[in-house]
Amino acid sequence: ADTMKIGITQNNVGVDSYQTTYEKAFIAAAQANPDIEAVVLDAGGDVARQIAQVEDLIQQQVDAIIIWPTNGEAVVPAVRKAHSAGIPVIVTNSNIAEQGFEFAASFSGPDNITQGARAAEIMCEKFTEMGIETEAQIVQISGQPGYTTAIERAKGFEDRLPEVCPDVTLVETQPGDWNREKSQKVMEAFLVKYDDIDGVYAGDDNMGVGALNAAKAAGRDGIIFVGATNFSVGYEAMERGEYWGSIYQSPVDDAEAALKTALDVLSGAEVPFLNYFDTPKITQENMDQFDKPVF
Amino acid sequence: MTSFTPALRLQDIVKTFPGVRALDGVSLTVLPGEVHALMGENGAGKSTLMRVLGGVLQPNSGRILIGEEPTIMASPLDAKSKGVVFIHQELSLAEELSVAENVYLGELPRKSFGRVDWDRLHEKTAAILDKLKVGFTPQTRVGDLSLANQQMVEIARALTVDAKAVIFDEPTASLTDAEKVVLFDVIADLKARGVGVIYISHRMEEIFHMTDRISILRDGQYRGTLHTAETSEEELTQLMIGRKLDLSRKINHAEVGAVALEVRGLSCGRLYSDVSFEVRRGEVLGFYGLVGAGRTEVAETLFGLRDPDAGQILLDGEEVRIGSPVEAIARGISLVPEDRKGQGLVLGMNCRDNMTLPQVDDLKAGPFVAEGAEIAIFDQYRDKLDIRTPGWRQKVGNLSGGNQQKIVIAKWLSMHPNVLIVDEPTRGIDVGSKSEIHNLIRDLAANGFAVIVISSEMPEVLHVSDRIVAMHHGKVIRTFTSEEVTEESLVQAISGIVAETAA
């Protein structure tokens, strides 16, 4: 069979274990398929480098390009370039801006808005169960400022919360930069500042666990922690009963879905534009239905 | 003295620094066409006064008059535009730039759009260099020149503008005799053109050779002006340091002992070759030569700073390889380097710490440095060398040039070396301290140390040395004993003339 050359340019691999696991999974999946040769690139979080990588991939005449945008809007012209060179572009993990939809073949990834909304629901359900849904106060620790994923999750959460729990107040949001340590510092300050914190929503489990560590160190019990992208640390904390819930999202699924979408596009199959893979709620109650995340 | 309108006047200038009253109501009048000497001990305030005149410093009070017009020297450029050119005591050059760019630094000739007019620049510079009879071109990189030639570049600046007054702050400190002659020609020329020249130097022979009047500062105060023709060294010294100085040549040859250091056929690249000599305990060996003769390089090799290509170094009869200053110091060699700012001192450090730096490892109180011992060393040498400073805490960078030099000397004297090498030890040092240092050098020898003195001042070499090595172009031409040496034979030797017949 003809080998297909697929190039991928990722956002920032070294920065967290989700992205690293994604890269590993992608390479593994590509190697498992004898018909695929993969060119794996990483933009290191820099838009300029990503655009250069798309240009390089076009120049190398790959058959398809998968892009994990560093900035959903800034890469649109680069995607258009690939499009006009006749190379289909598959967007992965977080979507590009709408102006670019006409140039992209397909998007594959999680629905971050829904994830945020689901996190709000998890939190609200727990409060209702505890009977504090009328007066609960929560804080939010968001992801790295400027990243689509961070923005969408926060938006999903903030929009959904008042719908399900109109009386819960979100008192403050600060970014934790996807960084456990930073998040721990932010939480320490929150704890000093607010006597009453009933819940914490963190943009991912890594930051959620940072916040949890801060609360433990300060001896503040009874806070409900909800995160996203269930990391193994989060999963363990849930096992210990310290962490309430999260959103189950596997980078392996993410990577495999992207590759599969690319193959579908190349084989000429009918592919829907938005290929969300499912990211279910995970809480202490249903966690036995999920494998412990590998990252 | 062609006119009675002074070229410039300074009136009641006061300048203070934190803790120091550097100038205390100093007045000075310079006439057109005169060479006016400014003299005083190290730290008397000469450079400070000139920095005030040259717009580098602003006085606390007092007036400056140029041609009887009261003016404010807001900046060096301002001073220059008012006809005052300042040749600094310390080299003030941009090494990466060409000679021409340095000579016209701050005033490069322009074409349209702010472009440099290279042709005009090189032409004008070449004309000046011609006058100075130097062996380099306007395009040469200044960093590639020797110290003396760099000094000549600095002097070339005096000839760039139509000056009313030119200040030379110790211009001869790093010149050897050949360039000095040229410099004196330049000064004579300026004088003939009716320019007022202010000349700062610690060298009596220069002062008496070419100045018309002498003003004296002491501890920041004006001590009077003398006509050179009507005064004597003694009177001057008396005014400067407040006491008489015994300048008589008192060579007391000590008991000369065993050979402490012997050098055989030492060579180092293009710098010098086949250098051989020996120094005995109790002896002072002088090194005399023209610029670029390679004396400094020999000293640096002995101190482990250069790797020789060939030859042997023997200490107390035993061949040694000196790989670094650490080893040299361990073997009892000390070097007072010629460039005090670059090589001798950590300017941002205080006086005491600078002085004890080479032996800080040995001054121990438990795991810590014994500060008491350090202060004792400092006090001892401050008194011995008469170092003027408000205290040991003063940063060395704030001392006057001469006092900085004394710190460097003290630093190496306090090591009690077996072999002491001093390179231009009295560069920029006032007469009083100079004779003090000469005496110290003699005393050291008398106490059984071997001393090597590298100097570009003939009187100094003649005065302190038991024997003199004359070098020319990296080669030893001759070695004289103090009995046989004459000024004439020495000059011949350093010019490369081998006088076979010399006695």
Added chain:
Amino acid sequence: MNTLNTNDLLKQGAIWGFIVLELVFFTVAGKYLSLSQNAFMDLDNMLLLFKQSAPIGIIALGMTVIMINGNIDLSVGAIFALCAVVLLDSMSWPFLTGLGDWVIPVSWGLALLTGVVLGAINGLIVWKTGVDAFIVTLGAMLGYRGLVFMFNGEQPTSHLNWTLVDFAEAQFLGLHTATWFLLGVAVALWLLMTRTVHGRNAYAIGDNREAAVNAGIRVGPHMMINFMIIGFLAGLSAVVFYSESGSVNPNDGSLYELWAITAVVLGGTKLTGGSGSIISTLGGVLAIQLLRKGLGHIGADTETVNLVIGSILIAVLFLDRQLNRKAKGELRT
């Protein structure tokens, strides 16, 4: 101007030698490791090299001027981002929308002006307070970045204008728009530094500041002008790049200062000031971009890329020193 001796030539040649080495290595390695049938030294790929070097390159050229002058500017990445924000945001300012596509030059002008002003602020602080440029611009790196965030919170600022994108993607005589800007800036700065009084004075100030002061060179204004130049160039870099990409994240341009400085030093400019060359910096920029492209070409993974780039930096520094090794017998200090 200095006459070049062989030593100088060798010194300046080091970076070009390194580039040749990279080209050879990646061409050969690419034959075995790359998936691409296209040779690494394909003309289009080399043209892309120039284009891709532009964003950091334009800034690095300005950094050369700053560093020759004896200063450093760590805030360029933040200036770059802030100019981009102004560029893209101003395109949708209500009172400018009436201009149609004429909004483009206006926005460009505003972005460049922003760069100049930010540079001027740095320059003015360095001049008037006497605080070291490293510290002033380290502070500004944070401060300006804070301003970027204040502009639009944590959201990206976007405005995709296809006219502009087409212009930015255009090729004239085979060279991309960005390349033209890069080369234009290189020529202009080369002329500035070698031919003009300002340039020569900048060298003198970097070489020996005290001497420059003593000679009456007005150090402050020269430094300020140079900071304005690099501010302008950071703005220009943003203008060129964001005209094509149309959206700026508040984090964009972080670490650009470090890459720019790296390129300048690879080009042989002294960190202490007083010497350096614009053309060699161009070499430094190309060398870095070539390295990145090449590693991508042969399919190195993220860990390796980090390791290799780091080690190469040190290796080049080492090689450069070996090439410029002092003669035997030289002073050991």
Added chain:
Amino acid sequence: MAEMTKRDVGQFLARQGILVAFVIFIIGFTLANQRFLAVDNVLGVIRSSAILGVMALGVTFVVISGNLDLSVGSMMSFSTIVVLDLHDKIGPSLAIPAMFAMTMCLGALIGFLVGYLKLNSLIVTLGMLSAIHGLTLTYSGGKNMDIADKEGTWFSLFGQGSALGIPVPILMFALLAALLSLLLAKTAFGRKVYAVGGNGVAATFSGIRRARVVFLTYVISSFCVACAGLLQASRSMGSQNTVGQGLELEVLAAVILGGASLLGGSGTVFKTVIGVLILGFIQNGLLLVGLEFYVQYVVTWVIIILAVWLDIAANRGRLWSPIA
């Protein structure tokens, strides 16, 4: 006389510009939020500043000797990841010395390159920043590193324990600061560090082994980084590969804020500690007041420049620079 004293006080205040700025900030934040000066909060801030602080102590040595160290952040990630990984493999009592050895090898490598080979420290440490990051990623395979049994180990002592009511990180920071302060201010080695930074050539001419001194400053710096890594790992018992990313500039900012000159030859450990605390309290204070994190950037900018400006203005005796 009275006037004189007044001027002296003024001079003192100006000279200690950093301290003054510090006090003003503390007062300001306290007025804005009374909890700022609550014992918990103060201890909390110092504890979380301790990691940055410990690194800054080491970098102070490097900066005084006239060099830079931009690799500390990435090196700290390395030590954190290594000690966490080894903890589960060989137990904490072996893991800690092993991690120290590995980290200090990296420090020695940098010290060798900068000290003995005399390569430019900015570029060398910039290169090492990237290279060590690559090394860490290779070591961990890019995964987060977590201690499996977080409850059953005494390893948490360093980051989370406390003695005499004071958290261990604070004790460790204080102890290291005291030791290093003595080393710098009172020993021959310290004197040499100042001399090498002040004038390297003169130091060589004075028989100081310059290369060795520079080498040792980097070893000290890496030792401090290893301590920071230990605190970090023990505090969160798990970590990302990028935990120290970006800290190099914060560390440098703290050292500069403390008044060390980047040209070398000046600075003290005590002042660095103040610099660290200022940064920590600003961060915390702004969070308490509820300002966006990016306001902190702007405030830090203003403070750094004001503090350094005040400091040098006091030294030269006039506010504005004499540069024409």
